[in-house]
Amino acid sequence: MKTIDCRNMACPQPVVMVKRALEENPGEPLNVLLDDGAPRENVGRFAANRGLEVEETVVGGAFSLVISGTQQQAKEGVVSIGGKTVMLVAADRLGDGPEELGRLLMKNFIITLLDVTDVPDLMLFVNTGVLLTTEGSEVIEALEKLGNRGVEIFSCGVCLDFFHRKDKLAAGTVTNMFTIAESMLQARSVIRV
Template identity: 60%
Template sequence: MNNLDVRGMACPLPVVQVKRALEAAQGAELRVLLDDGAPRENVKRFAQGRGYRVQEEQLEGGFAFTITGPGTPTAREAAPAAAVAAGPTVMLIGSDRMGDGPEDLGRLLMKNFIMTLLDLSELPDRIFFVNTGVLLAVEGSEVVETLNELGNRGVEVLSCGICLDFFKKKESLAAGGVTNMFTIAETMLNARLVLRP
Protein backbone atom coordinates (compact mmCIF):
# COMPACT_ATOMS: atom_id res chain seq x y z
CA MET A 1 0.00 0.00 0.00
CA ASN A 2 1.28 3.47 -0.89
CA ASN A 3 0.95 6.35 1.59
CA LEU A 4 0.40 10.04 0.96
CA ASP A 5 0.11 12.91 3.44
CA VAL A 6 -1.67 16.00 2.09
CA ARG A 7 -2.48 17.58 5.46
CA GLY A 8 -1.97 21.33 5.57
CA MET A 9 -2.04 21.70 1.78
CA ALA A 10 -4.22 24.40 0.23
CA CYS A 11 -6.74 23.70 -2.55
CA PRO A 12 -6.27 22.29 -5.16
CA LEU A 13 -3.00 20.61 -4.07
CA PRO A 14 -4.61 17.69 -2.17
CA VAL A 15 -6.54 16.61 -5.29
CA VAL A 16 -3.53 17.14 -7.57
CA GLN A 17 -1.27 15.10 -5.27
CA VAL A 18 -3.83 12.28 -4.99
CA LYS A 19 -4.26 12.22 -8.78
CA ARG A 20 -0.51 11.88 -9.28
CA ALA A 21 -0.21 9.22 -6.58
CA LEU A 22 -3.06 7.16 -8.07
CA GLU A 23 -1.47 7.33 -11.51
CA ALA A 24 1.90 6.24 -10.08
CA ALA A 25 0.29 3.49 -7.96
CA GLN A 26 -1.09 1.75 -11.06
CA GLY A 27 -3.92 0.03 -9.22
CA ALA A 28 -2.25 -0.43 -5.82
CA GLU A 29 -4.07 0.74 -2.70
CA LEU A 30 -3.39 4.31 -1.65
CA ARG A 31 -3.74 5.56 1.93
CA VAL A 32 -4.16 9.34 2.15
CA LEU A 33 -3.96 11.46 5.30
CA LEU A 34 -5.93 14.67 4.91
CA ASP A 35 -7.66 17.52 6.71
CA ASP A 36 -11.39 17.72 7.25
CA GLY A 37 -13.52 20.14 5.23
CA ALA A 38 -12.80 20.97 1.61
CA PRO A 39 -9.77 18.63 1.20
CA ARG A 40 -11.81 15.67 2.48
CA GLU A 41 -14.83 16.50 0.28
CA ASN A 42 -12.79 17.26 -2.85
CA VAL A 43 -10.51 14.22 -2.69
CA LYS A 44 -13.45 11.90 -2.03
CA ARG A 45 -15.46 13.37 -4.94
CA PHE A 46 -12.43 13.19 -7.23
CA ALA A 47 -11.63 9.53 -6.43
CA GLN A 48 -15.22 8.29 -6.54
CA GLY A 49 -15.82 10.21 -9.77
CA ARG A 50 -13.08 8.10 -11.36
CA GLY A 51 -14.47 4.78 -10.19
CA TYR A 52 -12.31 4.27 -7.09
CA ARG A 53 -13.68 3.02 -3.79
CA VAL A 54 -12.96 5.26 -0.79
CA GLN A 55 -12.90 3.87 2.74
CA GLU A 56 -12.91 6.65 5.31
CA GLU A 57 -11.40 6.60 8.79
CA GLN A 58 -11.54 9.47 11.26
CA LEU A 59 -8.26 10.24 13.00
CA GLU A 60 -7.34 12.75 15.64
CA GLY A 61 -7.12 16.04 13.75
CA GLY A 62 -8.17 14.72 10.37
CA PHE A 63 -9.04 11.73 8.22
CA ALA A 64 -7.44 8.82 6.42
CA PHE A 65 -8.78 7.50 3.13
CA THR A 66 -7.93 4.11 1.73
CA ILE A 67 -8.48 4.37 -2.01
CA THR A 68 -8.82 1.16 -3.99
CA GLY A 69 -10.10 0.00 -7.35
CA PRO A 70 -9.11 0.29 -10.94
CA GLY A 71 -10.42 3.81 -11.55
CA THR A 72 -11.63 4.98 -14.91
CA PRO A 73 -9.92 7.40 -17.26
CA THR A 74 -11.23 10.93 -17.50
CA ALA A 75 -13.31 11.86 -20.53
CA ARG A 76 -10.28 13.55 -22.07
CA GLU A 77 -8.08 10.47 -21.60
CA ALA A 78 -10.67 7.96 -22.71
CA ALA A 79 -12.27 9.66 -25.67
CA PRO A 80 -10.97 10.95 -28.98
CA ALA A 81 -11.06 14.67 -29.63
CA ALA A 82 -14.40 14.39 -31.44
CA ALA A 83 -16.02 13.03 -28.29
CA VAL A 84 -14.73 15.94 -26.21
CA ALA A 85 -16.73 18.19 -28.53
CA ALA A 86 -19.80 16.46 -27.12
CA GLY A 87 -18.78 17.38 -23.54
CA PRO A 88 -20.77 19.50 -21.11
CA THR A 89 -21.83 23.10 -21.50
CA VAL A 90 -20.20 25.03 -18.66
CA MET A 91 -20.96 28.50 -17.38
CA LEU A 92 -18.28 30.32 -15.37
CA ILE A 93 -19.57 33.21 -13.29
CA GLY A 94 -16.67 35.21 -11.86
CA SER A 95 -18.53 38.18 -10.41
CA ASP A 96 -21.76 39.10 -8.68
CA ARG A 97 -22.13 41.80 -11.36
CA MET A 98 -22.45 41.80 -15.14
CA GLY A 99 -20.50 44.31 -17.21
CA ASP A 100 -18.25 47.20 -16.28
CA GLY A 101 -20.76 49.97 -15.58
CA PRO A 102 -22.26 51.14 -12.29
CA GLU A 103 -22.23 48.48 -9.55
CA ASP A 104 -25.98 48.63 -8.91
CA LEU A 105 -26.73 48.17 -12.59
CA GLY A 106 -24.23 45.31 -12.86
CA ARG A 107 -25.85 43.47 -9.93
CA LEU A 108 -29.32 43.97 -11.42
CA LEU A 109 -28.15 42.65 -14.80
CA MET A 110 -26.57 39.56 -13.23
CA LYS A 111 -29.70 38.85 -11.16
CA ASN A 112 -31.90 39.18 -14.25
CA PHE A 113 -29.53 37.02 -16.30
CA ILE A 114 -29.62 34.16 -13.78
CA MET A 115 -33.39 34.38 -13.34
CA THR A 116 -33.85 34.36 -17.13
CA LEU A 117 -32.08 30.98 -17.35
CA LEU A 118 -35.24 29.35 -15.96
CA ASP A 119 -37.14 30.45 -19.05
CA LEU A 120 -34.69 28.94 -21.54
CA SER A 121 -35.20 25.57 -23.17
CA GLU A 122 -31.49 24.71 -23.09
CA LEU A 123 -29.61 24.97 -19.80
CA PRO A 124 -25.89 24.63 -19.01
CA ASP A 125 -24.78 21.34 -17.50
CA ARG A 126 -22.72 23.07 -14.83
CA ILE A 127 -22.41 26.56 -13.40
CA PHE A 128 -19.19 27.38 -11.57
CA PHE A 129 -19.05 30.42 -9.29
CA VAL A 130 -15.63 31.93 -8.56
CA ASN A 131 -14.34 35.13 -6.97
CA THR A 132 -17.26 37.44 -6.01
CA GLY A 133 -19.54 35.21 -8.09
CA VAL A 134 -19.80 32.89 -5.05
CA LEU A 135 -21.76 35.64 -3.28
CA LEU A 136 -24.67 34.81 -5.58
CA ALA A 137 -24.97 31.32 -4.07
CA VAL A 138 -24.99 32.26 -0.37
CA GLU A 139 -27.71 33.20 2.11
CA GLY A 140 -29.15 36.62 1.41
CA SER A 141 -28.59 36.47 -2.35
CA GLU A 142 -31.65 37.31 -4.43
CA VAL A 143 -30.97 34.40 -6.80
CA VAL A 144 -30.57 31.51 -4.31
CA GLU A 145 -34.08 30.25 -5.05
CA THR A 146 -33.41 30.41 -8.80
CA LEU A 147 -30.12 28.53 -8.42
CA ASN A 148 -31.81 25.81 -6.37
CA GLU A 149 -34.51 25.50 -9.04
CA LEU A 150 -31.78 25.19 -11.70
CA GLY A 151 -30.27 22.43 -9.54
CA ASN A 152 -33.65 20.68 -9.46
CA ARG A 153 -33.65 20.81 -13.26
CA GLY A 154 -30.31 19.01 -13.46
CA VAL A 155 -27.84 21.91 -13.55
CA GLU A 156 -24.83 21.28 -11.30
CA VAL A 157 -24.30 24.48 -9.29
CA LEU A 158 -20.81 24.62 -7.73
CA SER A 159 -18.93 27.34 -5.86
CA CYS A 160 -15.16 27.63 -5.43
CA GLY A 161 -14.17 26.57 -1.91
CA ILE A 162 -11.18 28.94 -1.71
CA CYS A 163 -13.43 31.85 -2.70
CA LEU A 164 -16.06 30.96 -0.09
CA ASP A 165 -13.31 30.74 2.54
CA PHE A 166 -11.87 34.08 1.44
CA PHE A 167 -15.21 35.82 1.94
CA LYS A 168 -15.92 33.74 5.09
CA LYS A 169 -19.13 32.49 3.48
CA LYS A 170 -18.67 28.70 3.39
CA GLU A 171 -21.18 28.17 6.20
CA SER A 172 -23.63 30.45 4.39
CA LEU A 173 -23.70 28.51 1.12
CA ALA A 174 -27.39 28.15 0.25
CA ALA A 175 -27.35 26.80 -3.31
CA GLY A 176 -25.39 23.94 -4.81
CA GLY A 177 -22.15 22.51 -3.52
CA VAL A 178 -18.48 23.33 -3.05
CA THR A 179 -15.80 22.54 -5.61
CA ASN A 180 -12.10 23.14 -6.18
CA MET A 181 -9.94 24.68 -8.89
CA PHE A 182 -8.77 21.29 -10.17
CA THR A 183 -12.35 20.25 -10.94
CA ILE A 184 -13.13 23.63 -12.49
CA ALA A 185 -10.06 23.53 -14.75
CA GLU A 186 -10.57 19.89 -15.78
CA THR A 187 -14.27 20.43 -16.53
CA MET A 188 -13.54 23.52 -18.61
CA LEU A 189 -10.88 21.66 -20.63
CA ASN A 190 -13.33 18.85 -21.37
CA ALA A 191 -16.28 21.14 -22.06
CA ARG A 192 -18.04 21.45 -25.38
CA LEU A 193 -18.71 25.09 -24.61
CA VAL A 194 -17.64 27.49 -21.83
CA LEU A 195 -19.78 30.60 -21.35
CA ARG A 196 -19.01 33.71 -19.30
CA PRO A 197 -21.87 36.17 -18.83
Protein backbone atom coordinates (compact mmCIF):
# COMPACT_ATOMS: atom_id res chain seq x y z
CA MET A 1 0.00 0.00 0.00
CA LYS A 2 1.33 3.40 -1.01
CA THR A 3 1.55 6.12 1.67
CA ILE A 4 1.58 9.84 0.93
CA ASP A 5 2.29 12.51 3.53
CA CYS A 6 0.02 15.53 3.11
CA ARG A 7 0.65 17.07 6.51
CA ASN A 8 1.36 20.81 6.64
CA MET A 9 -0.13 21.35 3.16
CA ALA A 10 -2.59 24.12 2.33
CA CYS A 11 -5.85 23.59 0.44
CA PRO A 12 -6.28 22.22 -2.19
CA GLN A 13 -2.89 20.45 -2.34
CA PRO A 14 -3.87 17.38 -0.24
CA VAL A 15 -6.89 16.67 -2.44
CA VAL A 16 -4.84 17.14 -5.62
CA MET A 17 -2.12 14.77 -4.36
CA VAL A 18 -4.71 12.14 -3.39
CA LYS A 19 -6.43 12.45 -6.77
CA ARG A 20 -3.12 11.92 -8.60
CA ALA A 21 -2.12 8.98 -6.40
CA LEU A 22 -5.49 7.30 -6.97
CA GLU A 23 -5.19 7.79 -10.73
CA GLU A 24 -1.64 6.39 -10.77
CA ASN A 25 -2.68 3.25 -8.84
CA PRO A 26 -6.36 2.62 -9.63
CA GLY A 27 -8.03 0.09 -7.36
CA GLU A 28 -5.11 -0.10 -4.93
CA PRO A 29 -5.48 1.10 -1.32
CA LEU A 30 -3.85 4.42 -0.46
CA ASN A 31 -2.73 5.59 2.99
CA VAL A 32 -2.83 9.38 3.42
CA LEU A 33 -1.33 11.22 6.41
CA LEU A 34 -3.18 14.46 7.14
CA ASP A 35 -3.57 17.25 9.64
CA ASP A 36 -6.88 17.58 11.47
CA GLY A 37 -9.51 20.01 10.23
CA ALA A 38 -10.04 21.01 6.62
CA PRO A 39 -7.39 18.73 5.04
CA ARG A 40 -8.83 15.64 6.74
CA GLU A 41 -12.43 16.65 5.97
CA ASN A 42 -11.70 17.58 2.34
CA VAL A 43 -9.81 14.38 1.49
CA GLY A 44 -12.41 12.22 3.24
CA ARG A 45 -15.27 13.95 1.39
CA PHE A 46 -13.37 13.76 -1.93
CA ALA A 47 -12.94 9.99 -1.56
CA ALA A 48 -16.49 9.37 -0.31
CA ASN A 49 -17.95 11.38 -3.20
CA ARG A 50 -16.23 8.96 -5.56
CA GLY A 51 -17.68 5.89 -3.87
CA LEU A 52 -14.43 4.96 -2.13
CA GLU A 53 -14.19 3.54 1.38
CA VAL A 54 -12.37 5.63 3.98
CA GLU A 55 -10.95 4.19 7.19
CA GLU A 56 -9.59 6.80 9.60
CA THR A 57 -7.15 6.32 12.47
CA VAL A 58 -4.99 8.63 14.60
CA VAL A 59 -1.25 8.04 14.24
CA GLY A 60 1.15 10.11 16.33
CA GLY A 61 -0.98 13.26 16.38
CA ALA A 62 -1.79 13.06 12.67
CA PHE A 63 -4.66 11.36 10.92
CA SER A 64 -4.23 8.37 8.67
CA LEU A 65 -6.93 7.82 6.05
CA VAL A 66 -6.81 4.52 4.23
CA ILE A 67 -8.73 4.93 0.98
CA SER A 68 -9.79 1.81 -0.89
CA GLY A 69 -12.24 0.61 -3.50
CA THR A 70 -12.98 1.56 -7.10
CA GLN A 71 -13.75 5.15 -8.05
CA GLN A 72 -17.21 6.00 -9.34
CA GLN A 73 -18.86 9.17 -10.55
CA ALA A 74 -19.05 11.75 -7.79
CA LYS A 75 -22.25 11.70 -5.73
CA GLU A 76 -22.40 15.34 -4.69
CA GLY A 77 -20.56 18.59 -5.14
CA VAL A 78 -18.99 17.44 -8.42
CA VAL A 79 -21.20 17.37 -11.44
CA SER A 80 -21.14 15.83 -14.89
CA ILE A 81 -20.85 17.90 -18.06
CA GLY A 82 -24.21 19.13 -19.21
CA GLY A 83 -25.55 18.68 -15.70
CA LYS A 84 -25.97 21.30 -13.05
CA THR A 85 -26.25 25.05 -12.89
CA VAL A 86 -23.65 26.48 -10.52
CA MET A 87 -23.92 29.90 -8.88
CA LEU A 88 -20.64 31.44 -7.73
CA VAL A 89 -21.15 33.96 -4.93
CA ALA A 90 -17.84 35.81 -4.70
CA ALA A 91 -18.84 38.68 -2.43
CA ASP A 92 -21.20 39.54 0.39
CA ARG A 93 -22.65 42.37 -1.73
CA LEU A 94 -24.04 42.72 -5.21
CA GLY A 95 -22.74 45.34 -7.65
CA ASP A 96 -20.11 48.05 -7.47
CA GLY A 97 -22.10 50.86 -5.85
CA PRO A 98 -22.22 51.91 -2.22
CA GLU A 99 -21.41 49.11 0.23
CA GLU A 100 -24.70 49.39 2.13
CA LEU A 101 -26.71 49.21 -1.11
CA GLY A 102 -24.66 46.24 -2.33
CA ARG A 103 -25.37 44.29 0.87
CA LEU A 104 -29.09 45.07 0.64
CA LEU A 105 -29.16 43.95 -3.01
CA MET A 106 -27.40 40.66 -2.20
CA LYS A 107 -29.79 39.97 0.67
CA ASN A 108 -32.78 40.67 -1.57
CA PHE A 109 -31.32 38.56 -4.39
CA ILE A 110 -30.83 35.47 -2.20
CA ILE A 111 -34.27 35.83 -0.59
CA THR A 112 -35.82 36.26 -4.05
CA LEU A 113 -34.31 32.92 -5.16
CA LEU A 114 -36.93 31.30 -2.91
CA ASP A 115 -39.66 32.57 -5.23
CA VAL A 116 -38.18 31.69 -8.62
CA THR A 117 -38.95 28.43 -10.39
CA ASP A 118 -35.45 27.50 -11.52
CA VAL A 119 -32.96 27.65 -8.67
CA PRO A 120 -29.27 26.75 -9.08
CA ASP A 121 -28.27 23.19 -8.30
CA LEU A 122 -25.14 24.30 -6.47
CA MET A 123 -24.11 27.57 -4.80
CA LEU A 124 -20.40 28.10 -4.19
CA PHE A 125 -19.47 30.84 -1.72
CA VAL A 126 -15.92 32.24 -1.94
CA ASN A 127 -14.02 35.29 -0.69
CA THR A 128 -16.35 37.59 1.30
CA GLY A 129 -19.27 35.55 -0.03
CA VAL A 130 -18.63 33.09 2.82
CA LEU A 131 -19.78 35.77 5.26
CA LEU A 132 -23.30 35.10 3.95
CA THR A 133 -23.19 31.47 5.13
CA THR A 134 -21.98 32.16 8.67
CA GLU A 135 -23.60 33.22 11.95
CA GLY A 136 -24.91 36.78 11.89
CA SER A 137 -25.81 36.71 8.20
CA GLU A 138 -29.29 37.95 7.37
CA VAL A 139 -29.75 35.25 4.71
CA ILE A 140 -29.14 32.08 6.75
CA GLU A 141 -32.85 31.20 6.83
CA ALA A 142 -33.16 31.71 3.06
CA LEU A 143 -30.08 29.56 2.42
CA GLU A 144 -31.45 26.81 4.65
CA LYS A 145 -34.74 26.89 2.72
CA LEU A 146 -32.84 26.71 -0.57
CA GLY A 147 -30.96 23.73 0.84
CA ASN A 148 -34.28 22.07 1.66
CA ARG A 149 -35.25 22.55 -1.99
CA GLY A 150 -32.16 20.60 -3.07
CA VAL A 151 -29.68 23.43 -3.63
CA GLU A 152 -26.22 22.35 -2.48
CA ILE A 153 -24.49 25.11 -0.47
CA PHE A 154 -20.69 25.01 -0.26
CA SER A 155 -18.32 27.53 1.36
CA CYS A 156 -14.59 27.74 0.63
CA GLY A 157 -12.63 26.44 3.64
CA VAL A 158 -9.62 28.70 2.98
CA CYS A 159 -11.95 31.72 2.88
CA LEU A 160 -13.67 30.72 6.12
CA ASP A 161 -10.25 30.29 7.76
CA PHE A 162 -9.08 33.68 6.44
CA PHE A 163 -12.06 35.44 8.02
CA HIS A 164 -11.87 33.26 11.19
CA ARG A 165 -15.45 32.06 10.53
CA LYS A 166 -15.09 28.29 10.03
CA ASP A 167 -16.56 27.51 13.46
CA LYS A 168 -19.43 29.91 12.69
CA LEU A 169 -20.66 28.21 9.50
CA ALA A 170 -24.47 28.16 9.74
CA ALA A 171 -25.62 27.11 6.26
CA GLY A 172 -24.22 24.39 3.99
CA THR A 173 -20.86 22.68 4.28
CA VAL A 174 -17.17 23.47 3.91
CA THR A 175 -15.49 22.60 0.62
CA ASN A 176 -12.11 23.06 -1.03
CA MET A 177 -10.75 24.76 -4.13
CA PHE A 178 -10.41 21.47 -6.01
CA THR A 179 -14.14 20.77 -5.70
CA ILE A 180 -14.97 24.39 -6.53
CA ALA A 181 -12.85 24.33 -9.70
CA GLU A 182 -14.06 20.90 -10.80
CA SER A 183 -17.71 21.78 -10.18
CA MET A 184 -17.43 24.97 -12.21
CA LEU A 185 -15.59 23.32 -15.09
CA GLN A 186 -18.07 20.45 -15.33
CA ALA A 187 -21.24 22.54 -14.94
CA ARG A 188 -23.78 23.20 -17.67
CA SER A 189 -23.58 26.88 -16.72
CA VAL A 190 -21.89 29.03 -14.09
CA ILE A 191 -23.57 32.22 -12.92
CA ARG A 192 -21.40 34.67 -10.98
CA VAL A 193 -23.09 37.10 -8.61
